[in-house]
Amino acid sequence: TKSLYPHIALIPSAGMGHLLPFLRIASTLLSRNCTVTLITAKPIVSAAESSHISAFLSQHPQVKHVDFQTIQSHNPTADDPFYLQYESITRSAHLLYPLLSSSSPPFSAIFADFFVASSITPMAAELGIPSYIICTTSIKFFCLIAYLPVLVTDPAKLGNSSTELIIPGLTPFPVSSIPSPFKNPNHLFTRCLVLNAKEFSKAKGIIVNSVDFFEKETLEEIKNGRVLENSLPSFLPIGPLASFEIKKDKGEYMSWLDNQPEESVVYVSFGSRTAISRDQIREVSKGLERSGHRFLWVVKSTKIDKEDKDELKDLLGGSFLERTMNKGMAVKGWVSQEEILAHPSIGAFVSHCGWNSVIEAARQGVPMVAWPQHGDQKVNAEIVEKAGLGIWERNWGWADQAELVCGEEIGEKIREVMEDEKLREKAKKVGEEARKATKIGGKSEKVLKELLELLQ
Numbered sequence: 001t002k003s004l005y006p007h008i009a010l011i012p013s014a015g016m017g018h019l020l021p022f023l024r025i026a027s028t029l030l031s032r033n034c035t036v037t038l039i040t041a042k043p044i045v046s047a048a049e050s051s052h053i054s055a056f057l058s059q060h061p062q063v064k065h066v067d068f069q070t071i072q073s074h075n076p077t078a079d080d081p082f083y084l085q086y087e088s089i090t091r092s093a094h095l096l097y098p099l100l101s102s103s104s105p106p107f108s109a110i111f112a113d114f115f116v117a118s119s120i121t122p123m124a125a126e127l128g129i130p131s132y133i134i135c136t137t138s139i140k141f142f143c144l145i146a147y148l149p150v151l152v153t154d155p156a157k158l159g160n161s162s163t164e165l166i167i168p169g170l171t172p173f174p175v176s177s178i179p180s181p182f183k184n185p186n187h188l189f190t191r192c193l194v195l196n197a198k199e200f201s202k203a204k205g206i207i208v209n210s211v212d213f214f215e216k217e218t219l220e221e222i223k224n225g226r227v228l229e230n231s232l233p234s235f236l237p238i239g240p241l242a243s244f245e246i247k248k249d250k251g252e253y254m255s256w257l258d259n260q261p262e263e264s265v266v267y268v269s270f271g272s273r274t275a276i277s278r279d280q281i282r283e284v285s286k287g288l289e290r291s292g293h294r295f296l297w298v299v300k301s302t303k304i305d306k307e308d309k310d311e312l313k314d315l316l317g318g319s320f321l322e323r324t325m326n327k328g329m330a331v332k333g334w335v336s337q338e339e340i341l342a343h344p345s346i347g348a349f350v351s352h353c354g355w356n357s358v359i360e361a362a363r364q365g366v367p368m369v370a371w372p373q374h375g376d377q378k379v380n381a382e383i384v385e386k387a388g389l390g391i392w393e394r395n396w397g398w399a400d401q402a403e404l405v406c407g408e409e410i411g412e413k414i415r416e417v418m419e420d421e422k423l424r425e426k427a428k429k430v431g432e433e434a435r436k437a438t439k440i441g442g443k444s445e446k447v448l449k450e451l452l453e454l455l456q
């Protein structure tokens with residue numbers, strides 16, 4: 001029998017940047033009386049993913065959890081465990097058929113990560129369950145992914161880094177912003193995305209953690225109907241997704257922030273899966289010191305958190321820590337980024353521009369120094385710049401390029417953002433607009449409400 005409220009299956013992919021938006025969607029759906037089944041793959045790559053899933057489930061006991069064992073990939077050409085995990089989830093998703101077909105109450109819809117679309121979307125169609133893709137990146141980058149099946153047939157289009165890539169109907173992409181794996185059709189990251197992109201058109205919609213005004217240009221181009229010959233389902237921006245509460249002891253860094261003057265601290269983080277080289281870490285430390293501003297810095301030197309065993313004093317040098325003792329705080333391990341960005345003492349955010357980080361900064365109206373490292377991040381950085389949320393120094397290359405960004409330049413950019421009152425005002429406006437969108441009657445709230453009504 002069909003219940004009054006939808007029963008939704010949530011299927012995230014690997015990495016915190018994919019898991020967190022799903023948990024946020026789950027808690028939003030629960031607050032609207034939906035029944036939620038969370039389907040996660042095991043084994044899990046990072047410790048942060050395991051601990052967040054457990055904490056979320058213990059706080060939301062009404063959520064049904066299915067932990068499914070994946071068939072592991074053994075791909076010797078890929079060294080990124082997250083990419084391998086994308087592949088194994090995709091290859092194992094057919095194992096979910098019995099669950100998806102026989103759930104009680106039956107599923108009203110499946111919300112699946114864009115990295116599992118290729119296996120879930122056709123299966124859902126066969127079962128007659130509406131399926132929606134959850135896009136955890138920007139709408140603009142998603143359009144690039146949707147174009148990948150065409151692009152890989154003609155990689156010469158990316159031959160020259162000083163030119164632009166034209167995707168019909170969209171403002172051109174500077175080739176220098178396209179992630180380097182896209183130049184290689186055999187790269188695991190590219191292959192996975194191509195496979196998934198081919199199935200995008202079969203979904204009922206693409207749910208995005210974005211806000212109408214924040215990606216206005218792209219949304220208008222899509223509305224004009226010429227993007228990818230209109231083959232994509234509708235985009236449903238429901239962001240900025242609100243955080244769900246994880247009751248934990250307040251970190252030492254939060255008490256430290258409590259004692260700093262308003263808007264005086266630069267927060268620095270490059271996300272959950274960017275390993276910054278030791279040499280680049282040194283330059284960041286010089287930059288922070290040179291900027292003269294207070295700082296809170298999340299230091300990460302490995303891709304996977306479980307492998308991060310370096311001590312702060314080995315990475316930064318004991319003398320740096322002593323010299324900056326009264327000026328800043330460097331931390332290792334997981335911090336509550338949303339809480340940090342919401343703290344009144346935060347004045348700017350030096351960020352890799354992972355999409356969740358961008359949207360969190362937008363929601364809090366915190367000005368950014370965009371420092372993209374890989375993947376979607378340069379495309380996202382341009383959106384940050386256009387929206388008036390931050391500045392982006394295009395000469396700072398990808399993380400895998402040999403050239404270091406020197407401390408002097410880093411310090412200068414931090415000063416520029418911290419001391420730019422106009423930018424601060426613009427960023428605050430972005431924050432106001434973003435928060436308005438999810439209030440009752442706001443643009444994102446309406447989109448969500450209409451979607452859930454449709455699924456009832």
Ligand code: BUP
Pocket residue numbers: 015016017018020269270271272273274298333334335336337338353354355356357358360375
């Ligand atoms: Br690190 C870290 N605390 O210590 P992105 C990250 N986060 O809350 P990424 C913390 O993880 P992808 C920490 O707030 C954001 O919601 C942060 O996602 C949170 O970047 C999320 O910003 C990280 O999208 O993922 O991790 O590089 O590559 O998928 O974009």
